[in-house]
Amino acid sequence: MKKFMAVFTGSPDAMAQWQALDEAERKRREAAGMQAWKQWAEQLGDRIVDHGAPLGKTKRVTTDGIADTRNNLAAYTVVQAESQDAAARLFENHPHFTIFPGDGVEIMECLPIPGM
Template structure:
Protein backbone atom coordinates (compact mmCIF):
# COMPACT_ATOMS: atom_id res chain seq x y z
CA UNK A 1 0.00 0.00 0.00
CA UNK A 2 1.36 3.41 -0.92
CA UNK A 3 1.30 5.95 1.88
CA UNK A 4 1.17 8.99 -0.41
CA UNK A 5 -1.40 11.37 0.97
CA UNK A 6 -1.83 9.43 4.22
CA UNK A 7 -1.34 11.16 7.55
CA UNK A 8 -1.09 9.88 11.09
CA UNK A 9 -3.02 11.97 13.61
CA UNK A 10 -2.09 11.54 17.27
CA UNK A 11 -4.23 13.21 19.91
CA UNK A 12 -2.30 14.38 22.95
CA UNK A 13 -3.38 15.12 26.48
CA UNK A 14 -1.43 16.23 29.53
CA UNK A 15 -3.22 14.95 32.64
CA UNK A 16 -2.01 17.97 34.61
CA UNK A 17 -3.44 20.48 32.11
CA UNK A 18 -6.22 22.98 32.92
CA UNK A 19 -8.65 20.84 30.88
CA UNK A 20 -7.99 17.83 33.10
CA UNK A 21 -8.21 19.90 36.28
CA UNK A 22 -11.61 21.16 35.12
CA UNK A 23 -12.68 17.59 34.28
CA UNK A 24 -11.67 16.31 37.72
CA UNK A 25 -13.49 19.24 39.35
CA UNK A 26 -16.81 18.09 37.84
CA UNK A 27 -19.10 15.69 39.64
CA UNK A 28 -19.47 12.15 38.29
CA UNK A 29 -22.89 13.07 36.91
CA UNK A 30 -21.43 16.11 35.10
CA UNK A 31 -18.61 13.99 33.69
CA UNK A 32 -21.09 11.35 32.51
CA UNK A 33 -23.28 13.98 30.83
CA UNK A 34 -20.31 15.61 29.12
CA UNK A 35 -19.01 12.20 28.03
CA UNK A 36 -22.37 11.32 26.47
CA UNK A 37 -22.33 14.60 24.54
CA UNK A 38 -18.71 14.00 23.54
CA UNK A 39 -19.27 10.45 22.33
CA UNK A 40 -22.19 11.58 20.18
CA UNK A 41 -20.07 14.42 18.77
CA UNK A 42 -17.16 12.08 17.97
CA UNK A 43 -19.54 9.66 16.20
CA UNK A 44 -20.95 12.56 14.17
CA UNK A 45 -17.42 13.79 13.35
CA UNK A 46 -16.41 10.28 12.25
CA UNK A 47 -19.49 9.99 10.03
CA UNK A 48 -18.85 13.41 8.47
CA UNK A 49 -15.22 12.46 7.71
CA UNK A 50 -15.64 8.79 6.78
CA UNK A 51 -14.46 9.50 3.22
CA UNK A 52 -11.01 10.60 4.46
CA UNK A 53 -10.53 8.17 7.34
CA UNK A 54 -8.16 5.44 6.14
CA UNK A 55 -7.81 3.70 9.51
CA UNK A 56 -10.05 4.48 12.47
CA UNK A 57 -7.34 3.79 15.04
CA UNK A 58 -8.52 4.25 18.60
CA UNK A 59 -7.51 4.96 22.17
CA UNK A 60 -3.98 4.19 23.34
CA UNK A 61 -3.30 2.40 26.61
CA UNK A 62 -0.41 2.24 29.08
CA UNK A 63 3.03 2.57 27.54
CA UNK A 64 6.19 0.49 27.86
CA UNK A 65 9.45 2.05 26.69
CA UNK A 66 12.13 -0.25 25.32
CA UNK A 67 15.64 1.23 25.40
CA UNK A 68 19.25 0.17 25.87
CA UNK A 69 18.73 0.14 29.64
CA UNK A 70 15.73 -2.19 29.46
CA UNK A 71 11.97 -2.01 29.51
CA UNK A 72 10.13 0.49 31.69
CA UNK A 73 6.62 1.76 32.23
CA UNK A 74 6.36 5.39 31.13
CA UNK A 75 3.71 8.07 30.90
CA UNK A 76 3.38 10.16 27.76
CA UNK A 77 0.72 12.43 26.29
CA UNK A 78 -0.38 10.11 23.46
CA UNK A 79 -4.06 9.22 23.84
CA UNK A 80 -5.77 8.41 20.50
CA UNK A 81 -4.61 7.86 16.92
CA UNK A 82 -6.05 7.54 13.43
CA UNK A 83 -4.91 7.68 9.80
CA UNK A 84 -6.52 10.02 7.28
CA UNK A 85 -6.10 10.81 3.60
CA UNK A 86 -5.60 14.38 2.39
CA UNK A 87 -4.13 16.31 -0.53
CA UNK A 88 -1.52 18.01 1.66
CA UNK A 89 -0.11 18.13 5.16
CA UNK A 90 -1.97 21.39 5.76
CA UNK A 91 -5.23 19.89 4.53
CA UNK A 92 -4.74 16.89 6.81
CA UNK A 93 -4.20 19.17 9.80
CA UNK A 94 -7.31 21.19 8.98
CA UNK A 95 -9.42 18.03 9.18
CA UNK A 96 -8.91 18.09 12.95
CA UNK A 97 -9.77 21.72 13.62
CA UNK A 98 -12.44 21.83 16.34
CA UNK A 99 -12.41 18.05 16.81
CA UNK A 100 -14.65 16.95 19.72
CA UNK A 101 -11.72 15.27 21.48
CA UNK A 102 -10.28 18.76 21.94
CA UNK A 103 -13.44 20.86 22.22
CA UNK A 104 -15.55 18.59 24.45
CA UNK A 105 -13.13 16.03 25.87
CA UNK A 106 -9.76 16.81 27.41
CA UNK A 107 -7.26 16.35 24.58
CA UNK A 108 -4.91 19.31 24.30
CA UNK A 109 -3.96 18.95 20.65
CA UNK A 110 -3.72 16.74 17.57
CA UNK A 111 -0.31 16.17 16.01
CA UNK A 112 -0.52 15.34 12.30
CA UNK A 113 2.36 13.86 10.34
CA UNK A 114 2.77 12.28 6.90
CA UNK A 115 3.30 8.54 6.69
CA UNK A 116 6.50 8.00 4.74
CA UNK A 117 7.55 4.97 2.77
CA UNK A 118 5.93 2.68 0.36
Protein backbone atom coordinates in the same frame (compact mmCIF):
# COMPACT_ATOMS: atom_id res chain seq x y z
CA MET B 1 -3.80 10.72 -1.48
CA LYS B 2 -1.27 10.63 1.32
CA LYS B 3 -1.85 9.00 4.70
CA PHE B 4 -1.46 10.90 7.96
CA MET B 5 -1.39 9.70 11.54
CA ALA B 6 -3.21 11.97 13.95
CA VAL B 7 -2.11 11.55 17.55
CA PHE B 8 -4.47 12.97 20.15
CA THR B 9 -2.70 14.45 23.17
CA GLY B 10 -3.81 15.31 26.68
CA SER B 11 -2.07 16.60 29.76
CA PRO B 12 -2.30 15.05 33.22
CA ASP B 13 -3.65 18.38 34.53
CA ALA B 14 -6.51 18.40 32.01
CA MET B 15 -7.38 14.81 32.89
CA ALA B 16 -7.35 15.66 36.61
CA GLN B 17 -9.78 18.52 35.95
CA TRP B 18 -12.01 16.13 33.97
CA GLN B 19 -11.96 13.58 36.80
CA ALA B 20 -12.80 16.34 39.31
CA LEU B 21 -16.10 17.07 37.54
CA ASP B 22 -19.31 15.90 39.15
CA GLU B 23 -20.02 12.40 37.82
CA ALA B 24 -23.33 13.43 36.21
CA GLU B 25 -21.65 16.35 34.43
CA ARG B 26 -18.76 14.16 33.28
CA LYS B 27 -21.19 11.57 31.89
CA ARG B 28 -23.20 14.29 30.14
CA ARG B 29 -20.07 15.70 28.51
CA GLU B 30 -18.88 12.22 27.61
CA ALA B 31 -22.16 11.43 25.83
CA ALA B 32 -22.09 14.77 24.00
CA GLY B 33 -18.44 14.26 23.09
CA MET B 34 -18.99 10.78 21.69
CA GLN B 35 -21.96 11.99 19.64
CA ALA B 36 -19.88 14.87 18.26
CA TRP B 37 -16.95 12.51 17.53
CA LYS B 38 -19.29 10.14 15.67
CA GLN B 39 -20.67 13.03 13.60
CA TRP B 40 -17.11 14.19 12.84
CA ALA B 41 -16.19 10.68 11.63
CA GLU B 42 -19.34 10.43 9.50
CA GLN B 43 -18.52 13.77 7.85
CA LEU B 44 -15.01 12.55 6.98
CA GLY B 45 -16.30 9.29 5.53
CA ASP B 46 -13.64 7.42 3.55
CA ARG B 47 -10.99 10.02 4.39
CA ILE B 48 -10.63 8.02 7.62
CA VAL B 49 -8.31 5.09 6.83
CA ASP B 50 -8.24 3.72 10.39
CA HIS B 51 -10.50 5.02 13.16
CA GLY B 52 -7.74 4.12 15.59
CA ALA B 53 -8.25 3.68 19.31
CA PRO B 54 -7.48 5.12 22.73
CA LEU B 55 -3.94 4.40 23.90
CA GLY B 56 -3.06 2.69 27.17
CA LYS B 57 -0.02 2.74 29.41
CA THR B 58 3.39 3.01 27.74
CA LYS B 59 6.51 0.84 27.81
CA ARG B 60 9.75 2.21 26.38
CA VAL B 61 12.29 -0.18 24.86
CA THR B 62 15.93 0.95 24.55
CA THR B 63 19.35 -0.68 24.59
CA ASP B 64 19.08 -0.45 28.38
CA GLY B 65 15.97 -2.65 28.40
CA ILE B 66 12.26 -2.15 28.92
CA ALA B 67 10.79 0.38 31.32
CA ASP B 68 7.49 2.02 32.14
CA THR B 69 7.25 5.61 30.94
CA ARG B 70 4.69 8.40 30.65
CA ASN B 71 3.69 10.63 27.77
CA ASN B 72 0.74 12.76 26.70
CA LEU B 73 -0.44 10.43 23.92
CA ALA B 74 -4.13 9.61 24.31
CA ALA B 75 -5.39 8.08 21.03
CA TYR B 76 -4.71 7.89 17.31
CA THR B 77 -6.54 7.99 13.97
CA VAL B 78 -5.21 7.61 10.41
CA VAL B 79 -6.68 9.82 7.69
CA GLN B 80 -5.93 10.47 4.04
CA ALA B 81 -5.63 13.92 2.52
CA GLU B 82 -3.85 15.77 -0.29
CA SER B 83 -1.42 17.51 2.09
CA GLN B 84 -0.46 17.79 5.74
CA ASP B 85 -2.25 21.14 5.95
CA ALA B 86 -5.42 19.58 4.51
CA ALA B 87 -5.14 16.71 7.00
CA ALA B 88 -4.67 19.15 9.89
CA ARG B 89 -7.75 21.12 8.86
CA LEU B 90 -9.82 17.94 9.30
CA PHE B 91 -9.18 18.20 13.05
CA GLU B 92 -10.07 21.86 13.57
CA ASN B 93 -12.59 22.18 16.43
CA HIS B 94 -12.42 18.44 17.08
CA PRO B 95 -14.38 17.20 20.14
CA HIS B 96 -11.14 15.80 21.59
CA PHE B 97 -10.29 19.31 22.76
CA THR B 98 -13.59 21.18 22.46
CA ILE B 99 -15.59 18.80 24.69
CA PHE B 100 -13.15 16.25 26.10
CA PRO B 101 -10.08 17.27 28.15
CA GLY B 102 -7.62 16.73 25.29
CA ASP B 103 -5.24 19.56 24.49
CA GLY B 104 -4.46 18.96 20.81
CA VAL B 105 -3.98 16.68 17.84
CA GLU B 106 -0.57 16.21 16.19
CA ILE B 107 -0.60 15.32 12.47
CA MET B 108 2.29 13.42 10.84
CA GLU B 109 2.58 12.04 7.32
CA CYS B 110 3.02 8.26 7.11
CA LEU B 111 6.03 7.95 4.83
CA PRO B 112 6.90 4.88 2.78
CA ILE B 113 9.67 2.63 4.06
CA PRO B 114 12.42 2.49 1.41
CA GLY B 115 12.82 -0.97 -0.07
CA MET B 116 9.60 -2.39 1.36
